[in-house]
Amino acid sequence: MTTSTRGASKVPAVLVLEDGRTFRGRAYGAVGVTFGEAVFNTGMSGYQETLTDPSYHRQVVVMTAPHVGNTGVNDEDPESGRIWVAGYVVRDPARIPSNWRSRRSLDEELVAQGVVGISGIDTRALTRHLRESGAMRVGIFSGNSLPDEGTMLAEVRQAPEMQGADLAAEVATKEAYVVPAIGAKKFTVAAIDLGIKGMTPHRMAERGIEVHVLPATATAEDIYALDPDGVFFSNGPGDPATADHPVSVMRTVLERKTPLFGICFGNQILGRALGFGTYKLKYGHRGINQPVQDRTTGKVEVTAHNHGFAVDAPLDAATDTPYGRVEVSHVCLNDNVVEGLQLLDQPAFSVQYHPEAAAGPHDAAYLFDRFVKLMEGQRA
Numbered sequence: 001m002t003t004s005t006r007g008a009s010k011v012p013a014v015l016v017l018e019d020g021r022t023f024r025g026r027a028y029g030a031v032g033v034t035f036g037e038a039v040f041n042t043g044m045s046g047y048q049e050t051l052t053d054p055s056y057h058r059q060v061v062v063m064t065a066p067h068v069g070n071t072g073v074n075d076e077d078p079e080s081g082r083i084w085v086a087g088y089v090v091r092d093p094a095r096i097p098s099n100w101r102s103r104r105s106l107d108e109e110l111v112a113q114g115v116v117g118i119s120g121i122d123t124r125a126l127t128r129h130l131r132e133s134g135a136m137r138v139g140i141f142s143g144n145s146l147p148d149e150g151t152m153l154a155e156v157r158q159a160p161e162m163q164g165a166d167l168a169a170e171v172a173t174k175e176a177y178v179v180p181a182i183g184a185k186k187f188t189v190a191a192i193d194l195g196i197k198g199m200t201p202h203r204m205a206e207r208g209i210e211v212h213v214l215p216a217t218a219t220a221e222d223i224y225a226l227d228p229d230g231v232f233f234s235n236g237p238g239d240p241a242t243a244d245h246p247v248s249v250m251r252t253v254l255e256r257k258t259p260l261f262g263i264c265f266g267n268q269i270l271g272r273a274l275g276f277g278t279y280k281l282k283y284g285h286r287g288i289n290q291p292v293q294d295r296t297t298g299k300v301e302v303t304a305h306n307h308g309f310a311v312d313a314p315l316d317a318a319t320d321t322p323y324g325r326v327e328v329s330h331v332c333l334n335d336n337v338v339e340g341l342q343l344l345d346q347p348a349f350s351v352q353y354h355p356e357a358a359a360g361p362h363d364a365a366y367l368f369d370r371f372v373k374l375m376e377g378q379r380a
């Protein structure tokens with residue numbers, strides 16, 4: 001629920017966490033009320049990509065970088081057609097954006113899209129609180145006459161939780177569409193959209209892949225009607241434990257041994273399809289500076305992340321599954337969370353993080369090349 005008026009900067013705002021902790025600041029973006037899961041993002045740049053990443057649907061994003069909005073808003077960097085975050089928390093928004101690509105200020109964009117935010121609060125204290133106590137529900141309330149704290153807290157505690165939330169269909173395309181290959185077309189890929197970021201099909205198109213983006217509800221028949229060389233499962237919001245339909249579609253793809261690649265939600269779905277569980281992390285990984293080791297090469301890469309859940313798979317031995325053996329191929333060096341899965345007996349793999357790098361370092365771009373190699377191998 002959001003309402004908006006302009007000229008918000010002097011309007012009071014309160015952020016209320018479900019455990020009763022509150023932070024008082026000023027309205028940023030639209031004035032109104034919003035609820036979501038409070039999570040923090042440690043990226044120092046890339047705020048447009050963060051705001052427009054559909055995986056942030058129903059989350060209130062706290063930026064740990066104190067200055068946000070410095071380069072304004074351009075028309076090139078969004079990862080989808082709208083802002084998806086449920087709310088936005090910034091310590092000290094830029095007063096004057098400056099960049100050759102900037103078209104408008106971030107504040108204006110948040111107002112135009114009805115996104116309620118808060119500024120002028122101690123985002124370091126809030127982030128430390130979330131680290132200690134874990135991600136939790138939150139409300140932002142702004143306006144000149146606000147309800148009392150007890151009322152606000154009761155409303156926050158009525159908001160839906162992220163655990164158990166089935167959200168992919170709310171953000172995914174309703175109609176299939178095609179992203180053409182750039183240059184000569186070498187492969188056809190069916191990409192299941194569970195909340196796909198725009199850069200992902202682009203990274204495939206750059207490698208000669210014609211990408212058929214299909215709705216989250218697509219069936220195995222829809223996929224195989226395209227006679228694809230490979231199948232891709234995208235990132236997306238919500239709890240992977242609810243993703244029963246994509247898990248069953250993926251099992252068909254595994255049975256048919258079609259080359260398969262998954263990113264983020266797609267990694268969690270591969271985990272489930274293989275019989276592993278998923279669980280909620282205490283506060284998740286969000287940002288563009290997370291160290292991951294590719295255990296197949298030993299190399300360490302700095303990577304972009306946005307996940308609050310993870311796959312529960314054994315780190316140190318291959319596991320037998322109905323689809324052959326699987327290994328944990330990638331691991332987060334901060335906390336040993338599973339960051340990638342690789343099947344040893346058939347052409348399928350996935351990563352929990354974001355090789356499309358929007359925003360983020362390009363260290364993991366090789367994963368798209370690995371997908372191409374799997375498809376080449378299948379043809380040979």
Ligand SMILES: NC(=O)CC[C@H](N)C(=O)O
Nearest residue numbers: 055235236264265308309
């Ligand atoms: N970016 C994603 O795909 C996120 C996956 C899932 N919603 C999570 O929070 O872990």
